[in-house]
Amino acid sequence: MHGTGPPLVTPFDAEGALDEAALRDLVGWVEARGVDFLVPCGSNSEAELMTAAERARTVEVVADEATVPVLAGTGSPGLTETLEATDAAADAGADAALVVTPFYYGHSMATHEEYYTSVADAAEVPVYLYSVPAYTNVKLDPDTIATLAEHPNIGGMKDSSGDVQTFQRTQRRVADLDFDLMVGSGGVLSQALAAGGSGGVLALANVAPEATTAIYEAHDAGDHERARELTAACVELNYAVTGGYSVPGLKYAMRERGAPAGHVRSPHRPVDADAKARLDDLLAEFAALRDDL
Known part of the structure; x- marks a missing residue:
């Protein structure tokens, strides 16, 4: 996977059910704005609040609708669940599987290496590692990643640590x-690309795909200064839809842009009036930036 893609939000209706029609529309909405691939059932997809059957159906709908590659989130704390979800994603048409580090219990790096090797040995599609310490309290270390990178069925990694040095x-x-x-952090996209990264899986690409695409294209064309400037211009919006207001804020901002993001699923709650006002201000700033992309 190269370029930028969103960990695609999952539209739910007012009763909390998967809204398949809105999901299909959302695939078209982000694709029309230049994303290079799609990531259903990631963290911003509220995948941990979905059943295994819902995840499988979400991947199936996205893969059926998409014209770009699909990297499906399939990780769970246990190996059995992850293998089942990875098989289901492959059957549904996903091009690769994004597997989060096992969480809840603490594990050594050696255990993570064994776990990912088992997943990759069994998977019918390439496996991508996913390190997101904010949610799992696990950060894969560079030496473990390098060892796993030699596996013929491990294709890459999403690093959501935000740690540019690592x-x-x-x-x-x-x-x-x-x-x-x-x-996996839109606030450091240009820095990661400058360090040799191949792209980003970015919450920001759900709400501002034009910007993440422009950053990648500027870097690819050798205009690193413009890539840095655009990344800096999006830092506050990126923070607001991730660490600031999380998925509820992201979905609100997307809806304000006309994207069929749907409702959040409990225990998430809609953002309050103060959050809406802040997001509205940031979206106004982005509208001005968008005219210059």
Whole structure:
């Protein structure tokens, strides 16, 4: 996977059910704005609030509608659930599987290495590692990643640590391998690309796909200064829809842009009036930026 793609939000209706029609429309909405691939059932998809059957159906709908590659989130705390979800995603038409580090219980790096090797050995599609310490309290270390990168069925990684130094250390270890190292934090997209990253899986690409595409294209064209400027211009919006107001804020901002993001699922709650006002201000700033893209 190269370029930028969203961990696609999952539209739910007012009763909390999966809204398949809105999901199909959303695929078209983000694709029309330049994304290079789609990631259903990621963290911003509220996948942890969905049943296994709902996840499988979500991947199926996205894969059926998409004209770009699909990297489906399939990770769970246990190996059995992950293998079942990865098989289901492959059957549904996904091109690759994004597997989060096992969470809840603490595990050594050696255990994570064994776990990912087992998943990759069994999977019918390439496996991508997913390190998101904010949710799992686990950060894969560069040496473990480098060892796993040598597996013929491990295609890359999404690094959502936000730690550019560790990203650079990892990139140095995998630079000579066929391994896509992607950043998961939109606030450091240009820095990660400059460090040798192949792209990003970004919440920001749900609400401002034009900007993430423009950053990648500027970097790819050698205009690193413009890539840095655009990343800096999006930092506050990126923070608001991730660490600031999380999925409820992201979905609100998307709806304000006309994207069929749907409702959040409990225990998430809609954002309050103050959050809406702040997001409205940031969207106004982005509208001005968008005219310059």
